[in-house]
Amino acid sequence: MIRPSGQPPAVFPHPKHSSLGIPRIDQEHLALLRTLDGLISRPDIQPHSSEFSEGFSILTRQLLEHFANEEAAMAAEGLSPAALEQHVSEHKQIIEQLTQLSFDLMARKPIPSLMMTYDANVFGCIQP
Numbered sequence: 001m002i003r004p005s006g007q008p009p010a011v012f013p014h015p016k017h018s019s020l021g022i023p024r025i026d027q028e029h030l031a032l033l034r035t036l037d038g039l040i041s042r043p044d045i046q047p048h049s050s051e052f053s054e055g056f057s058i059l060t061r062q063l064l065e066h067f068a069n070e071e072a073a074m075a076a077e078g079l080s081p082a083a084l085e086q087h088v089s090e091h092k093q094i095i096e097q098l099t100q101l102s103f104d105l106m107a108r109k110p111i112p113s114l115m116m117t118y119d120a121n122v123f124g125c126i127q128p
Contacts, residue, residue, distance in 0.1 A: 022073050028066045035059045047111045056105070060098055067091045 020026060039045065039055045046052060071091065074084055104111060 020070075020074075022077065025066075025070050025073050028062075028069060032059070032062055032066060035062055047105060048108055053105070056102075060102070063098070064095070067095075 020029075035055070035058060039052065039059065044051075045055070071084065071088055074087060079087070101111075
């Protein structure tokens, strides 16, 4: 499901958009994009399948760990308190959306544009 680390994500061919200039965080962004790509680039994986559930769980854990790492790195880099607070707030909104999406998936609700919404919400905070 996840592409080898040497390959850029197929669905997101412009990894420069995920760069903050902090190498560790930039690598995490690429790993997140690869994981997301693994979910949405395979037409055989449907939102309510066990394969999707496993991939979604991996992505969610990876994302939560990344948020903690990114917030710590941004604070260490001297991001202003207001800017950091704004970014943390965006992360909290994404976590709320992930939680709702998880409930919707568990309830087997139809999710017609699942990954497009997920992509826009999750990765919107890392666009230039």
